[in-house]
Every structure is written in C-alpha cells, then in structure tokens.
Amino acid sequence: MRSILVLFLLLLIVACQSPQEPVSMQEDVVYLASDSLMGREVGTAGELMAADYIASRFEQLGLQPKGSENYFQDFAFKPSLNPHEEVEAVDTLGDGMVSGRNVVGYRDNGAEYTVVIGAHYDHLGMGGEGSLHRGEPAIHNGADDNASGVALMMNLANRLQEVNTNSNYLFIGFSGEESGLLGSAFYVRNPTIDTKKVRYMINLDMVGRLKDSTVAVNGVGTSSTFKQTLFANNDMGLTISEFESGIGPSDFTSFYLADIPVLSFFTGQHEDYHKPEDDSDKINYAGMELLSDYIMNIITDLDDEGELAFRKTKNESEEVPAFKVGLGVVPDYLFTGEGMRIDGISEDKPAQKAGLQKGDVVKKLGELDVTDMMTYMKALSTFENGQTTVVTIERDGELIEVEVTF
The missing domain is CATH 2.30.42.10 (PDZ domain)
Structure with missing residues (x-):
C-alpha cells in the first residue's frame, strides 16, 4: 500500500508542476527507482509504467511525439540463454518473444540538423542474469543505472527550450539496453527522423555517482571537433577521462555503427552496480547538476558548427x-x-x-x-x-x- 501511495504522489507532482516549477532530477530518479516499478525489466509491467512516466514528462516538456505510435516505438525479441549469442530486436511479436518499448520525443526548431540525446531506462527487474547480487531475488531499482541518465536527459530537454535553436533535438528513452542494446539498435534500423541529418548523439548512462569531480567520456575520437570542445568548455573543474572509441557497452554504440558522431557520459563504476543497493538515496544530485551545466556548455559550443564530420575509431573492445x-x-x-x-x-x-x-x-x-x-x-x-x-x-x-x- 505504501509503494502505491508513493507512486500516486509522484505522478501527482508531475501532473501539477507548472512550467516555472520543473520536475527536479531527484524527483525523476526517485520515481523511476521506486519499488513500484519492480526494477523496470524489459517486457514487464514495470517497464511499461516507466515508459508511461517518460512519455508524460516528454509531453509536459512540450516535446512532440516521435515514436511509431505517439511517443512509443515497440519492438520484440526472443531471449537467449546463451550469453554469447547475439539477440536482435524486430517489429513483430511472435511465439516465445518479449516486447520492449522505446519512448521518443522531439523538439522541432525548424533546423536542418538534429541532435539526439538518449538514455536507457530499463534495468534488471528482480535480478537474474547480469545481476551481481548473491542471495534471494530482490528488486534491482537501478537508480544510477540508469534512472540517473533519464533524469539528466529530462533536465536537458527542459533547458533546451528556446535556446541553441540551430538544431532540432530528439530525446529517446531506450529499453532493452541490459539485454544487448536492443532498443537503440532497433531505433537506428527503424528511425523516425532522417538519421543522415543527425549531427551527433549524446548518451547518458550511469551519471549519478560523480566523485572526485571525474567523468568518463566515450566517443571522443568519433569527430575531430570533440576533443577541443570537451576541454574548452570545462569551466567547472571536472577531470575528464577520455576514451576515443565509439564502441562500448551502452547505446551510443548503435549510433556510432550508423556513422554518427557520439559522446557518452559516465560517472564511474561502484559497488552497488547491478545490485539491489543501487537506490535513489545514494545519488549525487549536485554532481548531476554540475554535469548538466557541462553538457549544456558543449551543446551550446557545437550549436553553430553545422554538420560534424564522422570519424572511425579503433574498436578497443577487440583488443581485450x-x-x-x-x-x-x-x-x-x-x-x-x-x-x-x-x-x-x-x-x-x-x-x-x-x-x-x-x-x-x-x-x-x-x-x-x-x-x-x-x-x-x-x-x-x-x-x-x-x-x-x-x-x-x-x-x-x-x-x-x-x-x-x-
């Protein structure tokens, strides 16, 4: 009963917030990482509740629906018991298949090019394969992984109203990331905008545990512009741990493989990763605000750059x-x-x-x-x-x- 009350109150907050009182990143994380959503595993009722919440936030932020059906883009896949077997998402739900749902919103500034900002919202449900928890099944709330990324995406969507209008902005909440980047790969194969007109993609995955002011950025080598831009706009004293490759264990990989420049932000691994202890009270919300300022600086700097040249990078994972x-x-x-x-x-x-x-x-x-x-x-x-x-x-x-x- 208590979890139902918490859910009701949080949805009421979203419904009642005025444009002058935007929903905070903490409120977004607290809801998405609440027990009511049962860990947001792809194919579950908790995933659909999270998708509905993200769609309602997109609507509140004035984003146009840009899924295949309103804000939603559904896909299906057949789970594999073999961790080395590649799983592919398709658009038709068949026998033995699981459904997933991307959530897509669009800010149309009438510009020629679009910037994609994405974050996966699914997590591990009650654990299972991928969990590092040892013991009885328990809800894996995934506050850092990746309610934090979704909350930061919402924050940027709010900040990008009527500013940096030389680009349009596509915001995507991906599902199926924990099962193999399924939602992002499906979107790239079935885009709802012209991906040839995407200037670059920003990915936000585990951005809620900033410590020692250090942030990792993947994909720095995917455009010749990025490195200078990252360091020229770091006026908040962050230590940038840069990685050249556009290939990595998150949704930016799907866009890189479509020849789109990518930047993926990550505030570090921790002992609660893929465990039930990854809860909203452990998130560094001030650190998320700092990271939001930094990313806004980058977006602003790139706003009048026009089309960014894509550059192939070495696949560092092949060398492991x-x-x-x-x-x-x-x-x-x-x-x-x-x-x-x-x-x-x-x-x-x-x-x-x-x-x-x-x-x-x-x-x-x-x-x-x-x-x-x-x-x-x-x-x-x-x-x-x-x-x-x-x-x-x-x-x-x-x-x-x-x-x-x-």
Missing part, C-alpha cells in the same frame, strides 16, 4: 584478451594515474582473501607491469585457475607485495 581467472575486484574506470585502482572488492574472491582493499592500485601481476586497464587485463590473461602469484600494489604511497591464489 580472453582470461580464465579474475581477482574479484571492481576496477576504477575513471582512474587516470598509472596502474589499475580498485574501486570495490567482491566477497569470497581472491582479492578479498589476499587482503586487498578498495583504493589499492595494482602495479604488477607477477613479473608483468600494470600501467592501465589494458595492461592489467593482458597480465591477468596469462594466469590459470589455481595458480599463485605475487601482486604488487600501492597503498597510501607505499608499495606492498601480496600473495594471491586464483
């Missing part, structure tokens, strides 16, 4: 070596120093058993130097299950050697 063992740690993907900094420790894994701690920086695995994530993975790929080696870490400025058994 296969490995049979793991330390059982969450890497700090935003770390820009030398080595691989540990951002979290998994229970009952080699790292925990060896006494490694969050904040330790791995410098060597055996005799192999670790200078970044790639050298860490290459070094890890040389070990077999059951092997013991010495791991050299830096802790509080001192080098420590620890024996680890895989």
